[in-house]
Amino acid sequence: MAVIRTDNWLEECKGDPSKVCAKLINYFTSASSSDIHHHLTTFGMYKTAKQGRELTKKLQEKNAWGMLSDEIGRLRSKWKGPSVPIFIFPSDSNNSVLIRQFKGKSGLAYADKLFLFISPHNTETEMKALLTHEYNHVCRLNKFPKRGEEYTLLDTIILEGLAEAAVAERFGKDSTSSWTSLYSDKQLARLWKDFVNPNKHHVKESATHEKVLYGLGNCPHMTGYAVGYYLVQNFLRAKDLHVADLFTLSSSEIGQLS
Structure with missing residues (x-):
């Protein structure tokens, strides 16, 4: 079907x-x-x-x-x-x-x-x-099956980062979502350190998960999405891999270079 x-x-x-x-x-x-x-x-x-x-x-x-x-x-x-x-x-x-x-x-x-x-x-x-x-x-x-209620912030941002990396791989960077270009690598490294990494284990239904993912309150716009794409692209470049090679890898492994 x-x-x-x-x-x-x-x-x-x-x-x-x-x-x-x-x-x-x-x-x-x-x-x-x-x-x-x-x-x-x-x-x-x-x-x-x-x-x-x-x-x-x-x-x-x-x-x-x-x-x-x-x-x-x-x-x-x-x-x-x-x-x-x-x-x-x-x-x-x-x-x-x-x-x-x-x-x-x-x-x-x-x-x-x-x-x-x-x-x-x-x-x-x-x-x-x-x-x-x-x-x-x-x-x-x-x-990489995992029950929805078990999904953490790290799982979610890797999921989103993989999907946009796939778009970039097939159609080029110009076809990706605007949030992939919001911040420089230096800014993304800081967002990871200040907002994502300290909260990466918060589960999907939590307020903190949504705050960091979308960039609400004092968290910069689309922080989680942007950092997820950054982590995935870092991993792909470092390992010389394609998006399909990452489907079965754990979120923590993909995000390890951060």
Whole structure:
């Protein structure tokens, strides 16, 4: 199983997000269609039937579903990754933060499925880069399995760093997220020392994990994400490896050069 033709769902449901999300119930445990839609909108999914109808048509004109179906075949072969359902939906065209900071696209990955929220304004390379990032998560989650509640800050930033390193490896640095270029190496080393390393064992559900990961309060913007990319790139250069070589390595091993 790979790319699900959610464009057919969207047409059948006339863009109604509650009806579309009803088709996802079997992919979640004990969740209603409204629960699923609420959850997915927090990650960038469109919100109204009108958005769904209009944006789906534009994405079909760009052959988004066909193009990304071809692309996942290349990624699975390259990384020897699992076959998981991939759900593509329009992103929320009214989300100013999503548009300003993430070029109107976002994603959500699990070990057994992934979601892509894309805009008709995204280029083919941007869509492929998003798929690369999210499917890299799927591969890491399967090849280095660890229960979600056991994930620490270090695990999370390595997960994110690997995914953006994969984008850089396939499409070049210019295609990576803006947070990969926020700080110099000297600044990143300081962020590791001051914010990440002292808190690296905080688990995913903790306030400290979120504060450092996203850069909240007195913590600089996107600290965890930026440091994760820095650690992964340091390890790749020092060991002369490729991203796929790191899937099974522990987070502490990848971050050891820091």
